[in-house]
Amino acid sequence: MDCIHLTGIRSYGYTGYLPEEQILGQWFEVDVKLWLDLSSSGETDAIEDTVDYRSIISLVQDSVKTSKFALVERLTASIADSILALSDRVTQVQVILSKPAAPIPDFSGKISIDIIKKR
Template sequence: MDKIILTGISAVGFHGVHDFERKNGQSFSVDVEIGLDLSKAGKNDELNQTIDYSLVVGMVINILTGPPVNLIEKLAELISEDILNNFMQAKSVSVVIHKPEAPVGAEILDVAVRIERVR
């Protein structure tokens, strides 16, 4: 299956189970892979034959900067639902949420979750 891949969509959000996370905020980064047929777009060179990347980025940013949730799993679910509900040509979506500043009691490079949903 063909894929549109967007990597490193970043914004500050106020998500987490701790009060200080919701007060201070922190950086989140999102990677999205959308499975769809890109053959018509490749042949016809028309935007209406694919998914407009800027719309996907805007949707992700709106969710990251929107109302707080406790878990990055919930953020991933919200993003995948939004993509599948708004782009009928999307057959599948994979969403990775990175939370590099997660308060885990040790220095780490990243905490992330990946979900995959198929229509």
């Protein structure tokens, strides 16, 4: 199966377990993999035969900006579900959502959630 990779989608959002995360917000980074058949679009050069990834990027950014969940796991799953609902062509989606600056004392790494959903 063919795959489209969308990486480094950044958006400011208000998901987090701590009250200040839902008030002050923070940056999130999202990577998406879309599995679908690209054979037609590879021959026709027509956007109708693929997924317009501009709409996927917009969906991800809007989801991060407007959602207020306690858990990033819920936000990640919600994005994956929304992508599958948006496009019938996508048979499987992988969403990796990262908090590059999680508010955890003495922790300078990032937290990432990786969810794969199939149709």
